[in-house]
Amino acid sequence: MRNHTVILEFILLGIPHTEGIHNILFAVFLSFYLITLLGNLLILSAIITDARLHTPMYWFLCNLSVVDLGFSSISTPKFLANIWAGSRTISLGGCMCQVFFYHFLGSTECLLYTVMAYDRYAAICHPLRYTVIMNRKVCALLAAGTWFTSSFHATILTSLTFTLPYCRTNEVDYFLCDIFPVVKLACADTYIIETVSFTNIGMVPMACFCLILTSYVRIAVSVLKIAEGRRHAFSTCTSHIIIVMICYIPLTFTYLRPGAQDPLGGVVAVFYTTVTPFLNPVIYTLRNKEMKTAVLRLGGRKA
Numbered sequence: 001m002r003n004h005t006v007i008l009e010f011i012l013l014g015i016p017h018t019e020g021i022h023n024i025l026f027a028v029f030l031s032f033y034l035i036t037l038l039g040n041l042l043i044l045s046a047i048i049t050d051a052r053l054h055t056p057m058y059w060f061l062c063n064l065s066v067v068d069l070g071f072s073s074i075s076t077p078k079f080l081a082n083i084w085a086g087s088r089t090i091s092l093g094g095c096m097c098q099v100f101f102y103h104f105l106g107s108t109e110c111l112l113y114t115v116m117a118y119d120r121y122a123a124i125c126h127p128l129r130y131t132v133i134m135n136r137k138v139c140a141l142l143a144a145g146t147w148f149t150s151s152f153h154a155t156i157l158t159s160l161t162f163t164l165p166y167c168r169t170n171e172v173d174y175f176l177c178d179i180f181p182v183v184k185l186a187c188a189d190t191y192i193i194e195t196v197s198f199t200n201i202g203m204v205p206m207a208c209f210c211l212i213l214t215s216y217v218r219i220a221v222s223v224l225k226i227a228e229g230r231r232h233a234f235s236t237c238t239s240h241i242i243i244v245m246i247c248y249i250p251l252t253f254t255y256l257r258p259g260a261q262d263p264l265g266g267v268v269a270v271f272y273t274t275v276t277p278f279l280n281p282v283i284y285t286l287r288n289k290e291m292k293t294a295v296l297r298l299g300g301r302k303a
Contacts, residue, residue, distance in 0.1 A: 007166040036072045039281030040065040046294040056134040068277035075176035095177035104154035110208040111146035117215040125222040160193045
C-alpha cells in the first residue's frame, strides 16, 4: 500500500449519454427541486398550524416530508452545481456524507411507510381502541425508532465502505456517491462490503414491504366486512398505497436485480432521488381533502 496514491476526492461522471442537453437538465432538475422544497414545506406548515391535523397519520406525514426535504438535497444541489460550474469533483468527506445520508434517509423512508401502514391498520381494524393504540407516546417512539434504526444502518454501511483503501482511478461512474459505484475503485477485496451492503439494502426494504403488505391484507379483510363506510375506509389508504408503489418500483429496479448499476439503473435512481420526493406532497395534497383544506386555509382562503 505504500506505493499507492491515496484518493482524497472523487469525480462524479454523472448521467451517461446527456452530452449537449446540460441546460435542459439544469432547468428540469432545478424545477423539480424547488417544487419539492415548496411542496414539503407547505405540508409541514399546514400540519403544524392546523390543530385538526394533529393526529398520528399527519405526524408521520410530517416526518416523511422532512425525509423528502433531505432526500432531494442529497444529490440535486451538487448535480446542479456540477452542471452550472462544469466541475464534477467531490471531496472524500462529501462523498462519505452522500453515502451516509442516501442510505439513512432511504431506510427511514421505508420504515416510515411501514409505520404509516400500521397506523392505517389500527385506525380501520380497531377504530374504538385507535386513540389508545396510537397515543402520543407510541407515535413518538415509533418515529424516533425509525430515525435511530436508520442511522445505525447507514453508519455501518458507510463505515465499511470507507475503511477500504482507495488508490485506483477516482472517477465514480454515477451521478452521486453510492456504495456499489464507489467500492469498484477500492484496491482491496470488496467481497465483505458488497455482501453486507446487498444483504442490508435488500433486507430492509423487503422486510418493510412484507409488513406493509400484511397490514393491507388485514385492512382489506376488515373492510370487506363493513356494511357502510367502505369507500371512505379505502380512500384513507389510497395515497399511501400509491407512494409505496412509487418508492418500491424504482428501488427494486435499482438494487434488487442483476446489473443494478447499468445506465438504465442510473436513470431509475435519478427518478427515485428527484421525482419521488416531488410526487409525495403532490399526491398527499391532491388526494386528501383535509390536507387541501389546511393548505387553502394556510393561504388565507376559505375552505
